Amino acid sequence: MTASLRPVAGAPRDVHALVRAWVRDGGDPVVVRTSGSTGEPKDVILSHAAVTSSARASLERLGGPGGWLLAMPVTGVGGLQVLVRSALAGLDPVLVDEHDGLAAAIDAIPGDRRYASLVPTQVHRLVEAGRVGALRSLDALLIGGAAAPPELLDALDGVRVVRTYGMSETSGGCVYDGVPLDGVRLRVDDAGQVHVGGTVLFDGYADPAATAAVLRDGWFATADLGTIDAAGRLRVTGRSDDVVISGGVNIGLPAVTRALRGLDGVRDAIALGVPDDEWGTRVVAFVVPDTGAGAPPLHVVRDGVEASGLPRTWAPREIVLIDGLPLLPGGKVDRVALRRR
Structure with a gap:
């Protein structure tokens, strides 16, 4: 109950x-x-x-x-x-x-x-x-x-x-x-996935099948990737779903997001992957331009991402201009709503 x-x-x-x-x-x-x-x-x-x-x-x-x-x-x-x-x-x-x-x-x-x-x-x-x-x-x-x-x-x-x-x-x-x-106990498996155990863990989800997928032998398999150093300190490097494959290339979306936010005329941005028939996953840049700034051309954004030190193959293939990133009540970006765009 x-x-x-x-x-x-x-x-x-x-x-x-x-x-x-x-x-x-x-x-x-x-x-x-x-x-x-x-x-x-x-x-x-x-x-x-x-x-x-x-x-x-x-x-x-x-x-x-x-x-x-x-x-x-x-x-x-x-x-x-x-x-x-x-x-x-x-x-x-x-x-x-x-x-x-x-x-x-x-x-x-x-x-x-x-x-x-x-x-x-x-x-x-x-x-x-x-x-x-x-x-x-x-x-x-x-x-x-x-x-x-x-x-x-x-x-x-x-x-x-x-x-x-x-x-x-x-x-x-x-x-x-x-x-x-x-x-609290921590471990990272061979794939880099972070697992959490200990007294703070939940009993499960309301859906037993969803529980079985992530909760095993007292360990919760998170969606996060990370490392644990010799002193036992956790460093989260990303999420398992933050790496997408586009045209056979593994792309780290957080790195693309950081590059986008560093471009001139960009107030905020996020890079997401959306399904694509040709590429498998297409990287889309959702961009909030600075006040008074125009829409940045796609080739300028792609050049800027490459200039930040990332491979050209990581650069977005589409730009969607928005007034602001949609947020959930807890303050996280609503990625589902963005992908619906």
Whole structure:
């Protein structure tokens, strides 16, 4: 028997009351839904033991319980963990909907220690709005949900940033700055695929067949690729679906995305693979141009990608201009929506 957070109506504080009682008294697992950024969302079953184990390990790594800023949907694992960590500290989180109220919201966080958890898109908007100063008073800013570009981290001078890695299936972030939390095990197989084990793992999906495909012998096979160094530190190098084969050539889409974002006149961009009768997979550049900039010609984009040091065969074969990258509630790019374009 499971209880889903998704149908709960009312304000985040109403949900917080339910979560606080659940943390205190235990009970049935909860169900959260994955973001669906690369495919169909899945219902993830999380036990009380897994969620609270993750929250306690997080607080221990950060330096102890404290107050939290709630800037994520409470129906996702990121928002859920903010509520659980707050409940363990006996404090109410401070809700903020827009970055305009960030400074006042941070000042209102209770407790001797103050934390926030944001996705890179939220942090990017704060940087663009010139509101980094408000983040410097935090004891830690957790950034997760997607890889944070180096230039974004460079812009957070004076902010104690903790880069987190995890997903709904691991009760949220389970690796902080490459180091697994207590109770978390990591391994990388011969193909470079990252596997996670330990106390934070989900019980399975609502779909047993989907569970069997990724959960075996206490290990969860993620969709991520990475390496583990001699000190046990994880470095995520990409996703298994971030490498596409186009015309017989293996193409790393994250590298193409980085090259696109470095081109003149491009405010934001992402490279994705779409099915193609001739190439098998066609690399498409979804480009958000700078204000006032015209559409960059395809040959200029292809030349620019090659000039960045990538093979010419990696360059996009199509450009789609958009006003902005579509985002899911958790801040990830909605790749499914883009591919529909």
